[in-house]
């Protein structure tokens with residue numbers, strides 16, 4: 016069974032997904048960071064595939080993409096690092112990245128490789144629904160990859176329902192109209208949006224991301240959804256880490272409980 | 274047929290590959306721009322401003338001494354005489370009226386050479402709208418006078434400090450800021466790039482260029498169609514404007530000139546069709562300079578306006594379908610062509626436009642041919658570069 020399906024069937028709340036960029040802070044840190052995330056008790060690992068032009072990302076993740084590329088990270092290198100990840104990692108793994116590197120790798124070759132190394136799902140922010148249906152869905156399905164779409168406070172209810180229909184993993188709720196990056200706190204306006212989407216009783220589980228950075232924001236977000244995604248705040252931990260594994264553990268456990 | 278389809282594709286290229294966060298903005302534009310721009314009210318204001326503010330129609334000037342030199346009848350379409358010094362303002366006038374009709378309060382834009390930034394700051398001043406222009410940190414250095422022009426006009430100029438700190442990164446930054454300000458802000462893209470409907474919308478605003486060429490040539494030569502139209506291509510807006518009404522007239526040769534930088538195979542080039550492969554950048558599928566791994570390669574050109582790793586999807590299609598002829602001109606040759614025009618005709622061209630002029634040396638034509646070169650801009654902004662180059 017696909018690990019994403021399995022997770023959402025067995026766990027309904029406070030699901031914690033952690034994003035980091037492959038090859039960051041050091042080229043060969045990828046697997047160690049994944050182990051750290053799993054050992055600290057997170058539920059999903061989201062691996063960012065570094066790209067030269069990450070248009071939906073704020074300064075922190077832009078920087079981690081840049082550093083990873085300078086470190087020598089590439090799609091091929093990433094897959095070679097992930098080759099034996101399933102010896103060590105048992106939680107769901109999702110790849111997140113922009114469309115162009117996937118197109119250049121070859122969409123089918125990419126999907127095949129994902130399946131081979133044990134990736135469970137994909138988040139491709141610049142792959143719109145229409146293109147997904149026409150050119151990608153069949154391949155994603157064939158290789159048992161769940162696809163996640165984003166929604167934002169600007170997304171209309173009709174569009175959210177359409178996205179719900181097309182989704183088969185979880186829906187990624189962007190917490191505000193913004194690019195990625197940790198902000199402090201969650202506003203009333205955001206809460207109203209979380210409540211609005213909750214009331215729609217969508218078929219797919221929802222995770223809230225962008226601007227989630229600590230225990231308080233994680234708990235608030237989780238109370239209106241199935242859980243939350245932390246990216247920039249975690250990248251900062253990696254960037255500033257003295258002892259990588261220990262600092263990962265401290266951070267993630269701090270998010271899970273005060 | 275060169276024509277955009279319903280989904281925003283020109284053949285294999287185009288579309289709208291955008292994060293969902295941008296979908297409402299782009300959808301709003303897509304659903305409204307045709308209706309608004311086709312309305313009599315819009316057309317009236319657009320044409321009024323193009324005439325009385327921009328100074329259109331721009332002359333179609335028979336360049337006698339240049340013609341003698343190259344052995345053909347060469348006309349220059351004088352976009353350099355537009356207010357603000359380049360064709361860019363045709364598009365910003367159109368988009369600012371559109372933005373107002375959409376009820377937007379703020380304008381954002383990206384700029385490379387600063388020409389589009391200046392053209393945007395200008396129309397924002399004209400309409401009393403708040404204006405922020407994103408510009409690569411490196412471009413801010415090499416185009417200082419334009420940075421100050423924008424500031425005098427009341428615009429905020431924000432450095433793009435990510436990536437290569439040039440036009441591509443300024444565009445990324447503008448897209449990010451549009452995600453951050455989705456409701457009250459309109460993004461004025463400066464070329465025929467970006468997600469559908471931008472490439473077609475910008476081309477239509479620029480199509481006034483070929484609309485005028487047609488009737489001006491009719492007056493002068495008793496024919497609407499030249500044998501060749503030559504234009505430089507950065508993103509491709511001046512070329513799209515000069516080609517637009519000739520797309521589907523096969524007897525008119527459409528010649529697009531890219532920047533070869535230090536040489537097409539030097540590793541320091543911006544010749545996208547020569548070096549690029551199909552990929553997605555800034556919301557559309559197009560030809561793109563990139564690594565095997567799909568990372569976008571930093572272009573190089575002496576002209577900041579051509580220093581872009583992609584081209585508009587319509588040009589990718591003109592290339593792919595064989596309808597367009599593509600040439601690449603090196604830095605040095607462009608500079609020489611700029612000086613040549615200065616000496617032969619008393620016109621100092623923008624270095625971008627000088628690329629189009631230099632192509633006269635490469636393109637084969639007959640002595641009886643009528644050639645229109647789109648002189649997209651004037652050289653005032655490039656004085657520093659001319660001086661540093663020094664070969665005059």
Ligand SMILES: Cc1ncc(COP(=O)(O)O)c(C=O)c1O
Nearest residue numbers: 388507508509510511578625650
């Ligand atoms: C004078 C001039 N010509 C050409 C260009 C290139 O843009 P496009 O290819 O969109 O016409 C620029 C861009 O700044 C410019 O300033």
